[in-house]
Amino acid sequence: MLGNFSYSNPTKLYFGEDSLNYLNEELPKYGKNVQLAYGGGSIKKNGIYDKVMEILKANGKNVFEDGGVMPNPTVEKLYEGVKIAREHKVDLILAVGGGSVCDYAKAVSISVHCEEDPWEKYYLRMEDVDNEIIPVGCVLTMVGTGSEMNGGSVITNHETKLKIGHVFGENVFPKFSILNPTFTFTLPKYQMTAGFFDIMSHILEQYFSGEDDSTSDYIMEGLLKSLIHSSRTAIKNPADYEARSNIMWIATWALNTLVAKGKTTDWEVHMIGQSIGAYTNATHGMTLSAVSLPYYRFLLPYGLQKFKRYAVNVWDVNPDGKTDEETAEEGLSCMESYMKELGLVMNIRELGVTEEMLPGIADGTFVMEGGYKVLTHDDIITILKKSM
Amino acid sequence: MLGNFSYSNPTKLYFGEDSLNYLNEELPKYGKNVQLAYGGGSIKKNGIYDKVMEILKANGKNVFEDGGVMPNPTVEKLYEGVKIAREHKVDLILAVGGGSVCDYAKAVSISVHCEEDPWEKYYLRMEDVDNEIIPVGCVLTMVGTGSEMNGGSVITNHETKLKIGHVFGENVFPKFSILNPTFTFTLPKYQMTAGFFDIMSHILEQYFSGEDDSTSDYIMEGLLKSLIHSSRTAIKNPADYEARSNIMWIATWALNTLVAKGKTTDWEVHMIGQSIGAYTNATHGMTLSAVSLPYYRFLLPYGLQKFKRYAVNVWDVNPDGKTDEETAEEGLSCMESYMKELGLVMNIRELGVTEEMLPGIADGTFVMEGGYKVLTHDDIITILKKSM
Structure with a gap:
């Protein structure tokens, strides 16, 4: 801390x-x-x-x-x-x-x-x-x-x-x-899963920042594992009280200031997502899901140890016999499979973004300083193109 | 929840x-x-x-x-x-x-x-x-x-x-x-490690209760992993700010009502420990460390799945090719090694308890109802004898 x-x-x-x-x-x-x-x-x-x-x-x-x-x-x-x-x-x-x-x-x-x-x-x-x-x-x-x-x-x-x-x-x-x-039981699936990813993104925005050993990161790993487990149950049975109640509780604790205490945080995915939202009026959680993997894959070399830790502690990737890069990338692949399982939007085209919008979206994106790399305008364009 | x-x-x-x-x-x-x-x-x-x-x-x-x-x-x-x-x-x-x-x-x-x-x-x-x-x-x-x-x-x-x-x-x-x-840097080692175990016990008292899937348990697993990691650093270097600050934060969140929300809880180790404390005036955390393993080994068959989960999620025990009992017991063995590494008191004799005191200590022990077994007077005597 x-x-x-x-x-x-x-x-x-x-x-x-x-x-x-x-x-x-x-x-x-x-x-x-x-x-x-x-x-x-x-x-x-x-x-x-x-x-x-x-x-x-x-x-x-x-x-x-x-x-x-x-x-x-x-x-x-x-x-x-x-x-x-x-x-x-x-x-x-x-x-x-x-x-x-x-x-x-x-x-x-x-x-x-x-x-x-x-x-x-x-x-x-x-x-x-x-x-x-x-x-x-x-x-x-x-x-x-x-x-x-x-x-x-x-x-x-x-x-x-x-x-x-x-x-x-x-x-x-x-x-x-x-x-x-x-x-929350009667919410349409699209809104429900967008909400689930919004929660995940809130945690990841706070997790992928800093090099120190912080209890907040351990708490977030617990929240992520519980979220992944319960959301998989909830997409099969939206009226599963145990799953939906856990998710409701996780959502609150993911963003009520606790897990950010004693930490730096990132929030760049939200900045890009909000800029997309201003252009397309797309569902917030889906703007986040569409840009997260391109952003994190871009970021991986700059925060390698944290991405490796994420793979091992959250996605149970076995690091034996693998390079740190391989382990870290496997973690993001697990995340990708999970996101597809939930039926999340995986690219910004589906949200109505066109090539012509990209410079404007990049211009409207606030650049944060707590992540593993401070993005340039070109970096944002690169990430947006990978998200198309 | x-x-x-x-x-x-x-x-x-x-x-x-x-x-x-x-x-x-x-x-x-x-x-x-x-x-x-x-x-x-x-x-x-x-x-x-x-x-x-x-x-x-x-x-x-x-x-x-x-x-x-x-x-x-x-x-x-x-x-x-x-x-x-x-x-x-x-x-x-x-x-x-x-x-x-x-x-x-x-x-x-x-x-x-x-x-x-x-x-x-x-x-x-x-x-x-x-x-x-x-x-x-x-x-x-x-x-x-x-x-x-x-x-x-x-x-x-x-x-x-x-x-x-x-x-x-x-x-x-x-x-x-x-x-x-x-x-907290200048605290003598005995008091420091007793405090560490007090924290661990607070978490375990809330963890080892209930059969449902609760986000609180995932948060507690995160707190436990952070505590185990930081306490191992702190016994080597008590002035390690990172470790001591994490431990201070964990202690607060282990027992400020959060992780008990939406859960049943046990607290039987504290009840036995407090009764020992009334007889011996021993340091609180050491009364807990001296009875915890005998209590949890006694409890294991009644809460087998949770003890297995504890082994896998907190102590990284690999369950492959093992019975649930073997996995669960291996978790408690890991806990035992960790406790010895910290130099905790592992039996109640060392705290001044004599055979003659046992019936009185058992009489003074409140019996809680949230654990995996409601103890009888004989059960308490059995656990106390195993703790001698």
């Missing part, structure tokens, strides 16, 4: 099949006006909307609807949500959905009392939040982003083709999150 | 070589009167006492000394500490030491405003705390118990030969804990 750091996480989690009932414990802590943020309406079909509304009404809340949050929440939708919150002086924003809805709820929560344009202040200029923040609670229906227990919030501006994620401090974390694994 | 549960942990951690400086951020949050709890005075020799006092004074605090907290804090000492806190109306109890000092500080914190005898109410009757609690902060100088980020508090009554641990709720958790790995 390197460096000096502080750790605390203020989000309270309620987990399990009956966890929605805990909403009755949380709601009385907040005022009467609740902004209910949700996505395209699947929660109306599967009954979660009705259950949540019933609890809100039973607790005497005035509910202000804020549906239609899109998979990559836009800056226009953010302005809309802020308007609702201001008009009705909301006391709590309750996000019911996946990571996008949670991200969006956080974006609204910090923007309501922001006197400037929040997109410019909090996303373009990446400033800390210095105004009042409306509390956020989450009822998770889709796993992957970890947004339910962190300060992350990604907003997309289609006009300028920028998809920017800002990781805010603890004051922006949700106050509580309700994690009911059964709420 | 099984069952319904909530998770949150209010303790703020400050980690690293310079983490004592963060005391300047925490102290202003509390009133002027600080009770300074510490042990036998080693902090006066290694300079930590002076550094803490300097910061306390710089923050304008009135310091009330409460030294002499013994390795197994007694009920008499608890009464003494409560007297100090009441007399000086203390606003904060600052524990500077290891787990015993933290445990003690928590015991005092809940007893100051308790109108009954706190030993009877909180340890014998195990009641929840319903009175005001004095806030506790910790500066850790010894790792093992995880007391810096949980609600555990063990108090010993030598008169009745009872050593009782009560795991209190979040309101009893320390408000903040300062974890500086360099503060």
Whole structure:
């Protein structure tokens, strides 16, 4: 564990099949006006909307609807949500959905009392939040982003083709999150597996960085092995409670700050994926799956020992009689087989990327400094071409 | 992940070589009167006492000394500490030491405003705390118990030969804990390795329970592998920052409630160890090391698959061509070699236990129900005899 750091996480989690009932414990802590943020309406079909509304009404809340949050929440939708919150002086924003809805709820929560344009202040200029923040609670229906227990919030501006994620401090974390694994059972397979890979990518972005021996890496190896095991079960039987509950828990702990403590981290796959997302509006997890292997194969010579360790400790590759390169490459081959087994998107063409878009995507990719190589513009083009 | 549960942990951690400086951020949050709890005075020799006092004074605090907290804090000492806190109306109890000092500080914190005898109410009757609690902060100088980020508090009554641990709720958790790995460098080897095994035992007590596939078990395997690796480095070079910092972090996460979430747990080794501790006043971690292997060998047939998994995933035992029993036993043999390498106490005779004490120790052992077998009185005697 390197460096000096502080750790605390203020989000309270309620987990399990009956966890929605805990909403009755949380709601009385907040005022009467609740902004209910949700996505395209699947929660109306599967009954979660009705259950949540019933609890809100039973607790005497005035509910202000804020549906239609899109998979990559836009800056226009953010302005809309802020308007609702201001008009009705909301006391709590309750996000019911996946990571996008949670991200969006956080974006609204910090923007309501922001006197400037929040997109410019909090996303373009990446400033800390210095105004009042409306509390956020989450009822998770889709796993992957970890947004339910962190300060992350990604907003997309289609006009300028920028998809920017800002990781805010603890004051922006949700106050509580309700994690009911059964709420994730009805998700279509494409979204489900995209979420699984999003989780894997969150772990790998933190794992593939640094040369030191850190307990965080061992914890991540455990999370990866559990994820691989449970996701293989879940694609066969999406209603396997044991598997889905493990995955839900892994998603939260993969990105709630713990495993990054005392470590450097990378996040370049997310930077490339977000730039692709701004051009194509593709599902986030699939942008990550489509570029991960080309990126890691490009990176392998620069972080050889870690890639070897990954092969042995996560994919059970036997290193006997092999060069380090061979062992490391075998690890990535195992990962490739696993990704195909899950049916993930393995190239960016399938996401709608054309040759002509590549320079723009590369231009829109933020270059991080914590990975095993700081990418040049040419490196990004090379990786994107290999991803086609 | 099984069952319904909530998770949150209010303790703020400050980690690293310079983490004592963060005391300047925490102290202003509390009133002027600080009770300074510490042990036998080693902090006066290694300079930590002076550094803490300097910061306390710089923050304008009135310091009330409460030294002499013994390795197994007694009920008499608890009464003494409560007297100090009441007399000086203390606003904060600052524990500077290891787990015993933290445990003690928590015991005092809940007893100051308790109108009954706190030993009877909180340890014998195990009641929840319903009175005001004095806030506790910790500066850790010894790792093992995880007391810096949980609600555990063990108090010993030598008169009745009872050593009782009560795991209190979040309101009893320390408000903040300062974890500086360099503060642990000067600890004598016996205490250091006892602490290492205490950590291992905390993990194993939670690992060896349940038949389901739980992410918590994968996390624990990661923690165990990191602990085994770093402790082997630390016994060769106690001032290896990387190793000691990893161990400090593992100790906290082994017992701050995370890895027990969604799991059943055992804790029988601790129950036997605590009963031995009440008879001998032996170092806690060594009571655990002396009984662990006899206990786990006794338990092996009842939890065969988990012991096999432990062998393969933690000790890298190759199961090919072996029966499950052989693989599982080989795992425990690896554990035995490791324990001998660390120089741990491997039998209870060395801790001062005599044949005559065995029935009393067995009588004083609480029987838990989460392990792979609920022990009978005879079972406990059998395990104790094997530990002689």
